[in-house]
Amino acid sequence: MKLTVKSKLIACPVCDAVNYDTGAEVVCRRCRHRVYHEQAKSYARSWAFLITAMILYFPANLYPILITRQLSHTQGNTIIGGIISLWEHGSYPIALIILFASVFVPIVKFIMLLYLLIAVKIDTKASKVDKHKLFYITEIIGPWSMVDVFVVAILATLVQYTYVSIIPGVASTAFALMVIFTMLAAHSFDTRMILHNRSEEEKEA
């Protein structure tokens, strides 16, 4: 049954219990965990994590993620290069998975988080329900960009021969950190900021 409530209520992200929103720090009444921090702090933290992740996106794409050593010949492969060679070899589904997971997902996450963070300050037409869904999607698709890092780790573990070996490139570190930082940015985003925006809209109406 859907309800319309006057007092501000929020769900605890840890245990789903319903709590009163005091606007500042909230300690959940069921799990006793400090589930919400001061809004200004989590806003700044979210920005910091997001900017770090965006900076890391450049080395992650420009440097080789995978280095193949064949006898004396060494060849580095960037993410895009890897996708192109998979495509040329006819592995279209795999090329598409990598393209989606390593190139699109991070960019989509950046745009979504940027939008959500900017929309806290600037009034946008989008409804609060849509914003919550957008945030939900950002949290769900986030981890899938790790695929490329895992693939490099697996190949590096398996292909260790005297005449051919695969070693991870610099980009794998940058990429792994980038995924971690985008996830941290999403986690420190305070969903109350979306609600806050809505209550202001209602006052105007």
Place this chain on the structure above:
Amino acid sequence: MKEIALDKLIICSECHTVHRKIRLKDAKTAYCDECENVLYHRHDNLKEKAFALSLATLITFLTASSFAIVKIEINGVWHALTLPFVFVTLFKEEFFVVGLIVSFLIFVIPMLYIVMYVFVMALMNLKTGRETVRKLLVTLAMLRPWNMIEIFLISILVALVKLIGYAQIEFGVSFWGLIAFILLDIYLTKAIRLADLWDLWDETYR
């Protein structure tokens, strides 16, 4: 509104619409009015079921991490991939950051998660350790987004496709163990939601 009244409410995790909880009959599911997302389930014998399933998941995890997941052969030399030792090569090549991140996401965190899950269910079945279970459940919620074992499985398949034509590939016992583990793990974390365990916690230690 009093605190008790709050217990009868639930907020949709997807669109944050407030709903009033109603008692469900049998093993049914409540959906959100606004976006049709799942709100909560009513499980039959959740306490016993979750305990049994978590033990089974722990066993499959042990199977998945004790033997080779895949083996490849180039010119008669075999190399194997085992779950706990992925970081060894990465450390040897001095990729400490990636090595640590990867081994945490695919081995340490899934292991901690399932071991703690078994503890939670065991304590709840014994009806002891109210505060311990509370802390463990909070930790489970913290660890959950960092468990990436199912993404690792997809990565194995992608890596194998890249190796086709260069090496002979053989699946080890742990590959099937890993698939069983992932299926059970998804059931434990998606079909039985942590919020359901919190409701069970409320019931158990009232």
